[in-house]
Amino acid sequence: MMNPMTPELLAWLTSIVGAGNLSTAQADLDLHARDQSHHPAHPGDVVIWAQTGQQVADILRLANEQRIPVTPWGVGTSLEGNCIPLFGGILLSFERMTKIVEVHADDFQVTVQPGIGHRDLNAELARYGLFFPPDPGANATIGGMLANNASGIRTVKYGASKDNVLKMQVALADGRLISVGSRSIKQSSGYDLLHLFVGSEGTLGIITEATLKLMPIPAHMSAVVAAFPSVEAAVETVVAVRGSGLDPAALEFIDATHAVMLSETDGVDLAAYPTLFMEFHAAHEATLDYGIEMVREICDDLGAISVRATTDTAERKRLWHARHHSYEIMVRQHRDKHFFIMDVAVPISAYPELIGYVEQIKKERGITAYMIGHAGDGNIHVEFPYVGEDEYAQAMQADHDIVLRALELGGTATGEHGVGIGKARYMTTEHGAALDVMRSIKQALDPNNILNPGKIFPALEPAMA
Amino acid sequence: MMNPMTPELLAWLTSIVGAGNLSTAQADLDLHARDQSHHPAHPGDVVIWAQTGQQVADILRLANEQRIPVTPWGVGTSLEGNCIPLFGGILLSFERMTKIVEVHADDFQVTVQPGIGHRDLNAELARYGLFFPPDPGANATIGGMLANNASGIRTVKYGASKDNVLKMQVALADGRLISVGSRSIKQSSGYDLLHLFVGSEGTLGIITEATLKLMPIPAHMSAVVAAFPSVEAAVETVVAVRGSGLDPAALEFIDATHAVMLSETDGVDLAAYPTLFMEFHAAHEATLDYGIEMVREICDDLGAISVRATTDTAERKRLWHARHHSYEIMVRQHRDKHFFIMDVAVPISAYPELIGYVEQIKKERGITAYMIGHAGDGNIHVEFPYVGEDEYAQAMQADHDIVLRALELGGTATGEHGVGIGKARYMTTEHGAALDVMRSIKQALDPNNILNPGKIFPALEPAMA
Numbered sequence: 001m002m003n004p005m006t007p008e009l010l011a012w013l014t015s016i017v018g019a020g021n022l023s024t025a026q027a028d029l030d031l032h033a034r035d036q037s038h039h040p041a042h043p044g045d046v047v048i049w050a051q052t053g054q055q056v057a058d059i060l061r062l063a064n065e066q067r068i069p070v071t072p073w074g075v076g077t078s079l080e081g082n083c084i085p086l087f088g089g090i091l092l093s094f095e096r097m098t099k100i101v102e103v104h105a106d107d108f109q110v111t112v113q114p115g116i117g118h119r120d121l122n123a124e125l126a127r128y129g130l131f132f133p134p135d136p137g138a139n140a141t142i143g144g145m146l147a148n149n150a151s152g153i154r155t156v157k158y159g160a161s162k163d164n165v166l167k168m169q170v171a172l173a174d175g176r177l178i179s180v181g182s183r184s185i186k187q188s189s190g191y192d193l194l195h196l197f198v199g200s201e202g203t204l205g206i207i208t209e210a211t212l213k214l215m216p217i218p219a220h221m222s223a224v225v226a227a228f229p230s231v232e233a234a235v236e237t238v239v240a241v242r243g244s245g246l247d248p249a250a251l252e253f254i255d256a257t258h259a260v261m262l263s264e265t266d267g268v269d270l271a272a273y274p275t276l277f278m279e280f281h282a283a284h285e286a287t288l289d290y291g292i293e294m295v296r297e298i299c300d301d302l303g304a305i306s307v308r309a310t311t312d313t314a315e316r317k318r319l320w321h322a323r324h325h326s327y328e329i330m331v332r333q334h335r336d337k338h339f340f341i342m343d344v345a346v347p348i349s350a351y352p353e354l355i356g357y358v359e360q361i362k363k364e365r366g367i368t369a370y371m372i373g374h375a376g377d378g379n380i381h382v383e384f385p386y387v388g389e390d391e392y393a394q395a396m397q398a399d400h401d402i403v404l405r406a407l408e409l410g411g412t413a414t415g416e417h418g419v420g421i422g423k424a425r426y427m428t429t430e431h432g433a434a435l436d437v438m439r440s441i442k443q444a445l446d447p448n449n450i451l452n453p454g455k456i457f458p459a460l461e462p463a464m465a
Numbered sequence: 466m467m468n469p470m471t472p473e474l475l476a477w478l479t480s481i482v483g484a485g486n487l488s489t490a491q492a493d494l495d496l497h498a499r500d501q502s503h504h505p506a507h508p509g510d511v512v513i514w515a516q517t518g519q520q521v522a523d524i525l526r527l528a529n530e531q532r533i534p535v536t537p538w539g540v541g542t543s544l545e546g547n548c549i550p551l552f553g554g555i556l557l558s559f560e561r562m563t564k565i566v567e568v569h570a571d572d573f574q575v576t577v578q579p580g581i582g583h584r585d586l587n588a589e590l591a592r593y594g595l596f597f598p599p600d601p602g603a604n605a606t607i608g609g610m611l612a613n614n615a616s617g618i619r620t621v622k623y624g625a626s627k628d629n630v631l632k633m634q635v636a637l638a639d640g641r642l643i644s645v646g647s648r649s650i651k652q653s654s655g656y657d658l659l660h661l662f663v664g665s666e667g668t669l670g671i672i673t674e675a676t677l678k679l680m681p682i683p684a685h686m687s688a689v690v691a692a693f694p695s696v697e698a699a700v701e702t703v704v705a706v707r708g709s710g711l712d713p714a715a716l717e718f719i720d721a722t723h724a725v726m727l728s729e730t731d732g733v734d735l736a737a738y739p740t741l742f743m744e745f746h747a748a749h750e751a752t753l754d755y756g757i758e759m760v761r762e763i764c765d766d767l768g769a770i771s772v773r774a775t776t777d778t779a780e781r782k783r784l785w786h787a788r789h790h791s792y793e794i795m796v797r798q799h800r801d802k803h804f805f806i807m808d809v810a811v812p813i814s815a816y817p818e819l820i821g822y823v824e825q826i827k828k829e830r831g832i833t834a835y836m837i838g839h840a841g842d843g844n845i846h847v848e849f850p851y852v853g854e855d856e857y858a859q860a861m862q863a864d865h866d867i868v869l870r871a872l873e874l875g876g877t878a879t880g881e882h883g884v885g886i887g888k889a890r891y892m893t894t895e896h897g898a899a900l901d902v903m904r905s906i907k908q909a910l911d912p913n914n915i916l917n918p919g920k921i922f923p924a925l926e927p928a929m930a
Contacts, residue, residue, distance in 0.1 A: 106704045106814040129708065149653040160651060163628070178899040184810040185842045186625060186880035188614040188664055190892055190921055191903045195660035199653055216710045239571045243594065245681045245748035247712075283710035284755040287747075294748060345649040349571040377650045415651035427655055434643040437910065438656045444905040456655055 003067045005045035005089070013048060013090070016058045021049040021096065032073055032091045036138070038340050038392070039081030039421050044071060044091030051096050053169050053177055053208030060206065060450070061175025063090055069453050072202040074115065074144030077136075079341060080420025082148055082201050086454035092206065094143050100124055101209065109166060109183060111211045114143025130214040133158035136416065137327075143207045148418035149199035156242075156376030157249040157281070158215060160416065162198045169209035170197050173446040183211055196441070201418055202452040204445050218249070218281035222288040223316035224309040226299045227259070227273040232352045233303050234274045238375045239348060240298045241278065246291050250279035251376030252323055255355065257362075258330075258370040265333045268322040273305055276375065277323045285311060326372055330383060337385035340392075342399045344406035345379040345415030357405045358382055361398050369398070379415035404429075419456045427458055468532045470510035470554070478513060478555070481523045486514040486561065497538055497556045501603070503805050503857075504546030504886050509536060509556030516561050518634050518642055518673030525671065525915070526640025528555055534918050537667040539580065539609030542601075544806060545885025547613055547666050551919035557671065559608050565589055566674065574631060574648060576676045579608025595679040598623035601881065602792075608672045613883035614664035621707075621841030622714040622746070623680060625881065627663045634674035635662050638911040648676055661906070666883055667917040669910050683714070683746035687753040688781035689774040691764045692724070692738040697817045698768050699739045703840045704813060705763045706743065711756050715744035716841030717788055720820065722827075723795075723835040730798045733787040738770055741840065742788045750776060791837055795848060802850035805857075807864045809871035810844040810880030822870045823847055826863050834863070844880035869894070884921045892923055 034041035069089030094115030101111040117139040136150040151160035167181035181194035228234040259270040373380035384395035413426035499506035534554030559580030566576040582604040601615040616625035632646035646659035693699040838845035849860035878891035
């Protein structure tokens with residue numbers, strides 16, 4: 001499938017990064033062989049820790065000449081096998097490129113190396129009263145978040161990773177190092193290459209530096225948790241809250257099964273109903289009080305069974321505890337199981353139908369599964385605990401059926417986890433002839449398919465030399 | 466330069482759109498030969514009014530086979546010659562594709578044909594309590610706004626056109642009709658082709674349908690107008706207001722010269738100081754009152770000479786009158802002149818330096834010019850009244866110098882008017898090696914360069930058959 005790694009090649013690579021930044025030790029290969037998904041591990045032939053953008057470019061030039069696959073690695077928190085070196089070759093780690101290059105405080109921007117974790121970045125930015133809003137849960141790296149267009153809880157107000165980046169340095173397969181985007185907030189100058197590379201999962205180029213948009217840390221926050229008699233009523237509330245102009249910072253959904261499980265396991269006070277978790281941010285506390293009044297009114301009008309709301313910080317954290325810790329609570333409840341987390345998104349109006357379909361599958365097939373989602377964005381995750389081949393196969397089949405249903409409903413095979421390995425087989429159905437355009441662009445920028453081969457495109461394997 | 470239009474070709478084209486939707490009359494050619502910019506008129510050989518996306522695709526397939534340039538046309542309000550058929554051929558007008566295809570009210574989305582004007586669209590959407598936020602001033606078409614990534618006054622809160630579109634149907638040069646993006650708000654599925662076509666000025670494909678993101682019409686608005694002793698103080702205020710978390714819906718700047726001119730001509734009450742116009746939107750009126758208090762405090766702290774604020778609708782409109790009518794007021798003041806409006810953007814921190822540079826040029830060269838800009842985005846327009854060749858040349862030279870200064874300051878040659886004809890010569894300086902990547906993509910998607918030739922790329926002319 002690929003050219004083998006030779007002592008000569010290793011010597012060349014060592015001359016680029018130095019002996020201390022390269023390893024072929026099995027332990028290092030194994031540590032970079034799988035992400036947090038169910039996809040099987042596959043090791044690279046060498047792990048390289050790059051330290052500069054120019055090194056990355058030099059590595060790519062060599063790899064391209066020698067037809068060696070290169071798979072970029074942030075910290076391995078992806079959920080679709082996005083960073084698994086499926087065809088071996090070079091595992092290019094950014095664990096040693098974690099610097100904040102420059103804080104542009106007056107511009108609400110920061111320039112960083114791609115290996116920094118978003119939590120570590122936000123810890124540093126707090127002193128400026130600023131933060132980078134996208135939060136996918138794990139302490140993913142900025143490079144990984146941009147490459148996969150990660151998002152998370154606060155996307156409904158602040159957008160996904162793609163909405164919070166202005167400029168990047170990108171190394172191309174042939175060793176060119178280019179700059180895309182601008183530190184100017186507005187730019188209508190030529191093709192939007194920035195967003196072409198964002199979300200391309202390292203298959204078109206590798207991000208070596210990024211300038212991010214920051215937001216002021218909100219001075220005041222409120223929380224509202226409301227239970228509803230039906231998914232339909234919950235979704236009507238989502239639509240009404242968004243339509244009110246209240247601009248929620250989070251609008252999260254859990255299904256009744258999940259609410260019960262959270263209550264039983266963690267003693268949190270949730271009833272067995274579809275439940276919405278909301279958060280609002282404001283510059284002035286009084287704004288939140290008025291907002292809460294409006295939200296209460298909307299929830300009551302739409303038949304909410306209970307509505308709890310607060311502007312108090314401790315109480316807010318208590319109310320959100322179940323949502324923020326839902327994954328670990330679920331794991332505690334099923335200590336003998338693995339977990340498969342699937343990700344799809346649909347237009348919000350199709351949310352009740354999609355959730356109804358998942359309920360139907362669970363019932364008909366006797367599957368245990370929990371639903372948790374970013375309802376404000378129409379994004380849902382179905383979490384399957386499984387052990388053994390039968391339960392795994394059952395989860396995989398349910399996943400497949402739910403993806404197809406989401407696509408039928410005008411949605412997407414992946415809202416925020418990316419395509420990676422797992423979703424490649426849906427790309428033809430989702431994109432039709434547009435997938436050929438993606439192929440043309442891939443061919444134009446990486447004709448030898450050395451960049452993260454085996455991802456995004458169904459059955460596109462690296463070229464032989 | 467191109468193949469000539471022949472009776473045979475015209476017959477083929479007529480068979481696609483019908484005789485009533487095609488004209489070679491000089492009057493029709495002349496009506497579609499120039500936009501609102503200073504760029505010289507150039508007619509196409511035939512004007513075609515398409516009525517469906519499939520017709521557009523069929524026209525492109527034929528034009529591609531015959532090597533005939535195709536230039537798309539919305540309503541001709543562009544400001545950099547973006548829609549001038551520089552090499553003749555087919556002028557493809559969207560004046561007969563103005564339908565609202567579907568309102569997805571619960572999803573805050575609308576699907577439209579590209580020829581509808583954004584004002585006409587918003588008039589229809591008002592009944593749903595929704596609106597499409599980008600507003601470039603003129604009643605530009607949605608297709609033209611997307612093709613040029615137009616923005617305008619409210620971008621600081623709501624984003625540019627690129628931030629307010631979810632899905633498009635696009636006709637490619639070879640006659641394929643593809644769908645890009647998704648009605649799902651979140652999508653991390655393959656390459657972001659949506660944003661590749663947005664802002665590509667019809668050089669990669671032609672937008673034949675678009676699904677737009679809508680926002681709830683704000684229930685309450687306030688206005689603040691404040692004058693400052695210096696540009697620096699005004700910009701510090703911009704930074705502080707953005708940092709406060711107040712989320713302004715508009716943050717506009719005019720320079721002292723413009724303030725004086727507006728006062729003298731229209732009797733508006735503005736002093737000879739750099740002035741900021743701000744607008745805030747809220748779901749609840751009380752929020753605005755608190756907001757105004759905070760803004761007043763910020764302005765006073767930063768040395769404002771005067772601060773006027775209101776939540777009253779009539780008073781708000783009165784305060785904003787000068788800003789909203791600045792162009793026509795300026796035209797009234799200089800009845801014997803033409804106007805050249807230039808567009809650049811920089812990181813906000815570089816705004817004072819850029820404006821200082823324009824002041825210096827004006828003073829040293831004795832040029833009359835007015836500055837008006839979207840300060841919240843670092844975007845500035847310099848407006849030059851001119852008559853005769855000397856003044857025109859002087860304006861062109863100033864334009865050139867200001868663009869280069871903006872690029873030196875880390876900015877862009879165009880914040881919102883697009884590249885068109887006028888900015889093509891800066892693309893190498895602005896993008897460096899990334900321009901070659903743009904060329905590769907152009908080559909992959911439009912190898913014969915039939916799509917809007919002569920735009921974006923310096924000296925890229927259509928291929929001969």
